[in-house]
Amino acid sequence: MVSQPQSKTGIVKHLTNFIESRLPLEEMRHLAEKKLIPQHKHSVWYYLGGIAGMLIGIQILSGMLLMVYYVPEISAAHASILKINSQVNFGWFMRSLHSWGANLLILALFVHLFSTYFMKAYRKPRELTWWSGLILMVVSLGFGFTGYLLPWDDVSFFATKIGLDVASKMPLLGSAVAYMLRGGDTISQATISRFFVIHVAVLPALLIGLLGGHLFLVQVHGVSEPDVFKKLPPEKKTYEKFFPVFFLKDILVWILALNVLFGLTVFFPWSLGPEADPFAAAPMGIKPEWYFLAPFQMLKLVPPMIGPIEGELVGMIIMVCIALGFVIVPFFDTGLSKIKSRVATAFGVFVLLSLVLFSLWGALS
Numbered sequence: 178m179v180s181q182p183q184s185k186t187g188i189v190k191h192l193t194n195f196i197e198s199r200l201p202l203e204e205m206r207h208l209a210e211k212k213l214i215p216q217h218k219h220s221v222w223y224y225l226g227g228i229a230g231m232l233i234g235i236q237i238l239s240g241m242l243l244m245v246y247y248v249p250e251i252s253a254a255h256a257s258i259l260k261i262n263s264q265v266n267f268g269w270f271m272r273s274l275h276s277w278g279a280n281l282l283i284l285a286l287f288v289h290l291f292s293t294y295f296m297k298a299y300r301k302p303r304e305l306t307w308w309s310g311l312i313l314m315v316v317s318l319g320f321g322f323t324g325y326l327l328p329w330d331d332v333s334f335f336a337t338k339i340g341l342d343v344a345s346k347m348p349l350l351g352s353a354v355a356y357m358l359r360g361g362d363t364i365s366q367a368t369i370s371r372f373f374v375i376h377v378a379v380l381p382a383l384l385i386g387l388l389g390g391h392l393f394l395v396q397v398h399g400v401s402e403p404d405v406f407k408k409l410p411p412e413k414k415t416y417e418k419f420f421p422v423f424f425l426k427d428i429l430v431w432i433l434a435l436n437v438l439f440g441l442t443v444f445f446p447w448s449l450g451p452e453a454d455p456f457a458a459a460p461m462g463i464k465p466e467w468y469f470l471a472p473f474q475m476l477k478l479v480p481p482m483i484g485p486i487e488g489e490l491v492g493m494i495i496m497v498c499i500a501l502g503f504v505i506v507p508f509f510d511t512g513l514s515k516i517k518s519r520v521a522t523a524f525g526v527f528v529l530l531s532l533v534l535f536s537l538w539g540a541l542s
């Protein structure tokens with residue numbers, strides 16, 4: 178007997194059966210369907226985490242492609258980026274996509290951080306989600322800082338130099354960490370090797386582990402409800418299913434975000450400055466990336482000495498205290514005291530406004 182070629186649906190059915198008998202797909206589907214998204218006027222902020230996740234996917238893909246041609250050596254790094262930009266098919270596109278993607282990711286993360294903060298999503302039982310998020314923010318800024326040096330152009334070289342000099346002023350471990358990152362007292366081959374390994378191996382490993390934990394916690398606790406929504410009578414509360422309703426909307430928002438990303442990538446291709454010359458003077462008005470501008474500008478404004486203490490050190494201590502405020506906020510504002518809740522909100526508004534104002538000031542000065 179001649180066997181008939183199997184229809185496509187038959188193959189799909191066999192494959193589904195194969196997977197279903199080996200993985201708890203039904204349970205997974207139930208779990209996804211059980212998750213409900215509250216509908217209120219702040220629901221838009223629930224999209225931000227998903228946008229960040231989508232952008233991380235783009236960064237991983239474009240980063241892997243860039244690694245094929247990038248050479249982490251001071252004598253070849255700049256030339257390898259020039260080659261990517263001008264000789265490799267779609268190389269300019271991948272590099273521009275990776276650079277714009279990094280900036281949009283950090284922007285999305287800042288919005289995600291502050292929106293979850295103002296929605297009080299750090300309160301019990303989401304403290305671990307909040308802390309894992311804070312570490313993810315540090316990891317993402319670390320990606321930005323280490324990646325910036327890799328093209329080895331003059332701006333990236335001097336911005337990194339200034340960044341590490343500032344970091345070395347940090348109380349206690351600052352100078353030891355800066356020394357380790359540089360691989361000595363000056364930026365050299367040792368620095369680019371370290372930054373490369375941190376950028377393509379250490380941080381991705383941390384990111385994947387932390388992100389897995391973060392998303393697992395979001396699945397376990399569901400998304401938080403703002404105070405006003407929580408107080409509504411049950412008949413006035415409306416929800417939509419995460420799967421498939423909110424998930425499909427998520428995809429729509431990703432498509433919109435991708436349009437913005439591709440628009441920037443294509444119409445404003447990421448530039449490359451002249452090759453770094455470690456012996457030259459720093460170019461005039463050198464500045465770090467926008468997301469490090471606020472602390473940079475603040476440190477520029479402090480006087481050299483405040484009483485017997487170095488001004489920069491005082492500035493650093495203030496910034497460390499602000500960061501600690503974000504770490505301890507779940508202990509402070511547990512939701513039981515209205516006054517503490519207002520203090521936490523005021524603290525968030527103060528930090529957000531300071532970040533925006535100092536960044537604008539830094540960019541325009």
Ligand code: HEM
Pocket residue numbers: 222223224225226227229230233286289290293296298299303306307308309310311312313314317388391395399400401402
């Ligand atoms: C690498 C980056 C990150 C990704 C991909 C990510 C992803 C997500 C996703 C998909 C959600 C659920 C939907 C939503 O509420 O947006 C979420 C929730 C949450 N994220 Fe993130 N996140 C990241 C970083 C952060 C950061 C920097 C923070 C803040 C410190 C943070 C804090 C939270 C909190 C508290 C929730 C729970 C929100 C709620 O229940 O309403 N995440 N995250």
